[in-house]
Amino acid sequence: MKRFPQMALLPDGKRLHLQDGPIDLVIEAKGSEGDVRAAYQAAARRFSGLLDELCNELIELRKVADPLRNALNGVVARRMHAAVTPFAAEHFITPMAAVAGSVAEEILGAMLGVARLDRAYVNNGGDIALHLSRGEQFTIGLMDRPDHLGVMQTISIETDDPARGIATSGRHGRSFSLGIADAVTVLARTASQADAAATIIANAVDLPGHPAIVRCPANELQPDSDLGARLVTQDVGVLGEGEIDDALRTGVIRAQQLLAAGLIEGAALRLLGETALVGSTGIGAGVLPAFRGTAIERTAHV
Known part of the structure; x- marks a missing residue:
C-alpha cells in the first residue's frame, strides 16, 4: 500500500x-x-x-x-x-x-x-x-527541557540578526544524547548548522563516569541507531551544584569554540534547573542576560 x-x-x-x-x-x-x-x-x-x-x-x-x-x-x-x-x-x-x-x-x-x-x-x-x-521579528519560547510544558524565557531574532536557524538537542529530545544536558538551544545562520552544533554542544555537557548517570548502548534501545553501541544517557540522578557547574562549563567551552569559529551565533545550555548562555542569544532582557564567559546563572525549575 x-x-x-x-x-x-x-x-x-x-x-x-x-x-x-x-x-x-x-x-x-x-x-x-x-x-x-x-x-x-x-x-x-x-x-x-x-x-x-x-x-x-x-x-x-x-x-x-x-x-x-x-x-x-x-x-x-x-x-x-x-x-x-x-x-x-x-x-x-x-x-x-x-x-x-x-x-x-x-x-x-x-x-x-x-x-x-x-x-x-x-x-x-x-x-x-x-x-x-525588513522590520520583522521572530520570538520562540525557551523551555527548561523539551518534554516539559512551560516557557522559561524567550528568544527574539530581529531582521538584522544573522541567525536564521534554531535547534535544540539534549537527553530529553527526540534523539539519543551522549551528554547529560536537559536541553541545548543553538542559534546559527542556518537550521542545518544549528542542528549539528546543538548535538555537539549537548554531548559536551557531561560528567564521564559519574555514578549518578545511567547510560546504555544506543543499539539496545534502537537496533538501527546511527550511534551503534555508544553509550547514551538514560537518566541523571542527584548532582551537587559544583558538579552541575562543571558539566555545564564543559559545554560552555565547546560552545565558545564554535562561536569563535563562526559556526554558531549563540547558545543556551540547561541542566537541572541551571542555565548557561553563550554569545548573542537574544534572550529577553532583564532576566538572563547573554554572556561570553563561563559563569552559570541559577534559575528555578519551570
Whole structure:
C-alpha cells in the first residue's frame, strides 16, 4: 500500500501541517494571500517524496561523516553532510545529526523560491528554519527541557540578526544524547548548522563516569541507531551544584569554540534547573542576560 503524507491547514487557518513518518512540520508564512498560498503549495510539493529520498540513502546517512568525501546524492542528504563536516575531524558525528534542520531548510527554500514573503518559518519538531524581511521579528519560547510544558524565557531574532536557524538537542529530545544536558538551544545562520552544533554542544555537557548517570548502548534501545553501541544517557540522578557547574562549563567551552569559529551565533545550555548562555542569544532582557564567559546563572525549575 502506498504511503501518503498528511497535509492540512491547522484550525487557526494560518499554519500548514505536513507529516510523513518521523517528519512533522508546522509552517507559517506571512505575506499577501496569493504569495502565502503559493508558498504553501510549494512546501507541499517539495515535501511529497522527501522522506523516500532520505530513506534511499539511509545506510550512508548513518555512517560516520567523512570530511574529505561526500558520497551522498540527494540535495537534503548532501546538506546534512555539509552541516556536520566541520565537526567530523574531532567528534563522532553522522549526517543524521542534522536531518531535522536540513529538512526544515529545504522546505523553506522551496517556499521562498516561488513567493515573496515578509516572514516565514518551518518548524520540524523544534528545529526551525526562518525567513525575516525588513522590520520583522521572530520570538520562540525557551523551555527548561523539551518534554516539559512551560516557557522559561524567550528568544527574539530581529531582521538584522544573522541567525536564521534554531535547534535544540539534549537527553530529553527526540534523539539519543551522549551528554547529560536537559536541553541545548543553538542559534546559527542556518537550521542545518544549528542542528549539528546543538548535538555537539549537548554531548559536551557531561560528567564521564559519574555514578549518578545511567547510560546504555544506543543499539539496545534502537537496533538501527546511527550511534551503534555508544553509550547514551538514560537518566541523571542527584548532582551537587559544583558538579552541575562543571558539566555545564564543559559545554560552555565547546560552545565558545564554535562561536569563535563562526559556526554558531549563540547558545543556551540547561541542566537541572541551571542555565548557561553563550554569545548573542537574544534572550529577553532583564532576566538572563547573554554572556561570553563561563559563569552559570541559577534559575528555578519551570
